[in-house]
Amino acid sequence: MRAAIFTALYLIAGTPLLTPEEPPFRLVLQIDGQEHQLVAGREATIEIGGQQRKVVATVAATRQLDAAGVQFEFPRDMGFESKVDGNMHCWTLLSTKVIVQVFTVKDLGIGIARSTLENLIGSNELAEATLVLGGKSHPALAGEVRSKGNERRLLGADIEVGKGRVTILLQDMVDDDSKPNQDYARMLELLTKTFVVRESK
Numbered sequence: 001m002r003a004a005i006f007t008a009l010y011l012i013a014g015t016p017l018l019t020p021e022e023p024p025f026r027l028v029l030q031i032d033g034q035e036h037q038l039v040a041g042r043e044a045t046i047e048i049g050g051q052q053r054k055v056v057a058t059v060a061a062t063r064q065l066d067a068a069g070v071q072f073e074f075p076r077d078m079g080f081e082s083k084v085d086g087n088m089h090c091w092t093l094l095s096t097k098v099i100v101q102v103f104t105v106k107d108l109g110i111g112i113a114r115s116t117l118e119n120l121i122g123s124n125e126l127a128e129a130t131l132v133l134g135g136k137s138h139p140a141l142a143g144e145v146r147s148k149g150n151e152r153r154l155l156g157a158d159i160e161v162g163k164g165r166v167t168i169l170l171q172d173m174v175d176d177d178s179k180p181n182q183d184y185a186r187m188l189e190l191l192t193k194t195f196v197v198r199e200s201k
Contacts, residue, residue: 024041041058044056062075075186075187078100090102098171098173099170113140117169134194
């Protein structure tokens with residue numbers, strides 16, 4: 001009976017019944033080998049050095065990719081994939097509006113931004129552009145792909161990392177008004193502020 005009532009309410013409202021806020025993350029804090037169970041955003045009391053301390057732990061809005069000799073932050077709700085195909089290794093961060101890919105090709109020693117974009121768009125459709133990474137401007141190539149009413153704007157650059165090159169490729173799933181979407185703008189901001197090239201091991 002209760003299930004029937006819930007189903008009827010669902011159909012009448014047209015949307016599921018939602019809780020006021022999402023369930024919080026559970027966190028584990030380790031101090032001197034001792035684990036403390038915490039709930040994100042909620043105050044807890046733990047003992048540190050024989051004294052009771054009040055602590056609040058929160059989950060950061062971003063995660064950090066550390067791959068191919070580069071590091072940068074990205075929104076924590078983006079998906080992550082890592083794929084190796086022969087000599088190529090590709091790390092992919094994706095959401096419904098943005099895709100960021102980091103490529104390396106073992107033993108090649110050169111970037112693949114141009115060849116990748118030419119395969120997707122065509123050599124005649126590319127234009128010179130700039131990609132800002134960690135406050136430094138890098139020469140880049142840009143282009144657009146349109147299919148079945150959808151538009152994607154692509155931006156790719158090759159950067160020097162150690163003795164090799166790393167390719168960064170971004171895809172912006174353009175909104176209906178043809179303006180860059182907010183997710184893409186946020187990703188560009190994070191790349192500008194947090195991108196770091198570290199020494200290859």
